[in-house]
Amino acid sequence: MYDDNGQKYLDLYGGHAVISVGHSHPYYVKMLAEQLQRIGFYSNSVKNDLQERLAEKLGQHSNYPDYALFLCNSGAEANENALKLASFHTGKKKILAFKKAFHGRTSGAVSATDNPSISAPFNETQHVTFVPLNDTNAVENELKSGEYAAVIIEGIQGVAGIFMPSDDFLKQLRTLCTTYNAVLILDEIQSGYGRTGRFFAHQWADIKADIATTAKGMGNGFPIGGVLIAPHIKPRHGMLGTTFGGNHLACAAALAVLDIMEKEMLCQNAELVGTYAINALREYPNVEVRGRGLMIGIEMPFAVSDLRNKLLFQHHIFTGNAGTNIIRLLPPLNIGKPEIDHFLTTFKACLQP
Numbered sequence: 001m002y003d004d005n006g007q008k009y010l011d012l013y014g015g016h017a018v019i020s021v022g023h024s025h026p027y028y029v030k031m032l033a034e035q036l037q038r039i040g041f042y043s044n045s046v047k048n049d050l051q052e053r054l055a056e057k058l059g060q061h062s063n064y065p066d067y068a069l070f071l072c073n074s075g076a077e078a079n080e081n082a083l084k085l086a087s088f089h090t091g092k093k094k095i096l097a098f099k100k101a102f103h104g105r106t107s108g109a110v111s112a113t114d115n116p117s118i119s120a121p122f123n124e125t126q127h128v129t130f131v132p133l134n135d136t137n138a139v140e141n142e143l144k145s146g147e148y149a150a151v152i153i154e155g156i157q158g159v160a161g162i163f164m165p166s167d168d169f170l171k172q173l174r175t176l177c178t179t180y181n182a183v184l185i186l187d188e189i190q191s192g193y194g195r196t197g198r199f200f201a202h203q204w205a206d207i208k209a210d211i212a213t214t215a216k217g218m219g220n221g222f223p224i225g226g227v228l229i230a231p232h233i234k235p236r237h238g239m240l241g242t243t244f245g246g247n248h249l250a251c252a253a254a255l256a257v258l259d260i261m262e263k264e265m266l267c268q269n270a271e272l273v274g275t276y277a278i279n280a281l282r283e284y285p286n287v288e289v290r291g292r293g294l295m296i297g298i299e300m301p302f303a304v305s306d307l308r309n310k311l312l313f314q315h316h317i318f319t320g321n322a323g324t325n326i327i328r329l330l331p332p333l334n335i336g337k338p339e340i341d342h343f344l345t346t347f348k349a350c351l352q353p
């Protein structure tokens with residue numbers, strides 16, 4: 001990226017994990033421009049073939065070829081619809097979520113978010129219970145009541161500061177949801193779309209979600225969200241709906257992203273370059289490094305705001321944060337080792353007294 005003086009920046013944050021294939025990728029720009037020449041939007045009451053092409057392609061890429069796709073405009077909206085669908089499907093009200101979870105700011109999504117400071121009194125509900133991440137007993141104690149419509153979990157907790165559910169925990173969670181008839185919703189809005197080296201982070205645990213939600217990297221900056229829905233969950237006509245969701249421009253953006261991911265093998269790159277970065281960062285003393293692929297949390301033993309300002313204003317490197325002590329890296333998936341090396345050298349230099 002460049003500022004208005006022409007100064008070049010290295011973007012290690014991708015605007016909250018949104019920039020997946022790189023800023024202004026020429027193919028992405030071309031696809032959007034060409035689509036806009038044809039038609040940008042028409043109502044969902046008229047069939048839009050691009051939605052079918054996207055559903056088909058996303059099904060293949062994500063290894064969920066038999067899942068239905070509902071298209072919307074953001075991550076919160078995707079989760080909102082996932083929660084509604086689970087409740088419609090089971091006829092139940094309660095949702096199990098995890099401590100420190102972030103699922104968005106609309107009413108349902110914020111109720112399942114463990115942060116009272118962004119929840120208005122209007123959003124308070126008795127329907128959501130929070131249990132600690134990776135605590136199978138706590139999950140089972142709740143689910144055995146039989147009252148839960150769904151469990152919602154992030155593939156990797158992002159906003160909290162990159163906390164991972166263990167593969168074993170995800171496997172057990174899958175079994176518990178099946179045993180107690182609760183819908184397993186995997187929120188892959190930050191951790192999905194190739195970021196960890198699998199299409200969805202939960203696929204490292206070799207499990208299947210009943211519903212998976214996606215947004216952020218899906219449109220590389222064009223607002224789009226998606227809900228992937230297992231075949232056993234039968235939506236009835238009109239159950240979910242949207243004016244803007246799945247519009248022609250959004251579909252063109254999402255199709256362009258998948259084309260680029262395939263051609264440039266960005267999933268593989270995320271795993272390769274991300275593992276390289278994580279291993280190198282783990283060599284630093286007093287630093288705790290968490291994450292997978294290009295979803296990296298670096299927890300420092302001090303507040304990181306000065307360090308991040310130094311990286312940005314002196315060395316022109318964008319980073320993100322979580323809480324006070326954690327640097328969050330969510331770079332575009334086409335980042336290479338030279339850029340990571342540049343960051344590592346600069347980071348090391350910034351840590352010198």
Ligand SMILES: Cc1ncc(COP(=O)(O)O)c(C=O)c1O
Pocket residue numbers: 016074075076077079102103104105154158159187188189190191215216
């Ligand atoms: C895991 C997760 N879920 C949901 C959301 C909400 O997405 P949006 O801001 O597009 O509504 C976010 C946003 O940061 C997120 O990280």
